[in-house]
Amino acid sequence: MAADNDTTALGSLDSFVGYHMRRASARMSADFSAAMADTGIRQVTFGVLSVIAANPGINQGQIGRALGIQRANMVALISELTDAGYISRTTSPEDRRAFVFQLTDFGSAAVADGLARIRRHEDRLLCTLSAEERDTLIALLKRIQAAEAE
Amino acid sequence: MAADNDTTALGSLDSFVGYHMRRASARMSADFSAAMADTGIRQVTFGVLSVIAANPGINQGQIGRALGIQRANMVALISELTDAGYISRTTSPEDRRAFVFQLTDFGSAAVADGLARIRRHEDRLLCTLSAEERDTLIALLKRIQAAEAE
DNA sequence: TATTGTTATACTCTATAACTATA
DNA sequence: TATAGTTATAGAGTATAACAATA
Secondary structure (H helix, E strand, O other): OOOOHHHOOOHHHHHOHHHHHHHHHHHHHHHHHHHHOOOOOOHHHHHHHHHHHHOOOOEHHHHHHHHOOOHHHHHHHHHHHHHOOOEEEEEOOOOOOOEEEEEOHHHHHHHHHHHHHHHHHHHHHOOOOOHHHHHHHHHHHHHHHOOOOO | OOOOHHHOOOHHHHHOHHHHHHHHHHHHHHHHHHHHOOOOOOHHHHHHHHHHHHOOOOEHHHHHHHHOOOHHHHHHHHHHHHHOOOEEEEEOOOOOOOEEEEEOHHHHHHHHHHHHHHHHHHHHHOOOOOHHHHHHHHHHHHHHHOOOOO
């Protein structure tokens, strides 16, 4: 009879980085959501907040390019964060087409709280990895992300 | 002025495994799709085929549990693969509620072709990683996937 | 009563194309 | 003419709840 559950052979799949990446990434995303439950902040929106925090006065297109988010998809994200009171949007003095962003005090507090939650979440989920292994993992992931297009 | 493009600081995001995992995983998925273009096979469906190849006679629920796919979502995947002629479905002789699956010859050929494509795709995308680094990466990803629930 | 497969459904995430206003 | 932001829309991917047939 065929094997059950997690003892089921995966076949060739087991040797591919892509498969394990997809599963691990899904696992981390689900855990992230649980850690941020009731804050209303998701992975993408936390990313936007973090980039604004690190680059006050940055505009929408620059945020999107930094995070790999399409222009079109930025619109809803930005209004979500503006409506929630996390960021303030003003027309750029240098370019009247563009909006520039700052964190509000409320937004700064949300980022600080989010940081603490995410640190705990990663510490919990990655507790079997040593500090060096975590660094190695990040370094390897960055190299994949940075790989040339085909 | 705020930094541009990929030189834009990510802030605290840069220190989180989850962020880099999400980006790297998205990158690999997009590359996978390109590699499998015109075959009609996606990451999930290749996963199903691979598990059936490794466990002939396995049933729908077992496939789903091995791959982390919900029962409800298996239905469309299975009919897609059956309709395409990759797998054959028969009622289990042991349990008349269950269907058991086999690859067809056409399905075996598709898996073989897919394997070659995926190997090339990963070799291309991961060419900056040594064989040991690839193994390390897979091992680390597996440990995350296997981490205890909260 | 639990499990196999099923239907219906909804929500998130991301991609594309076409538009406007400024540069 | 190129760029910033916008709208509308469509396609994946995944999650939940309720049901029928069988164990």
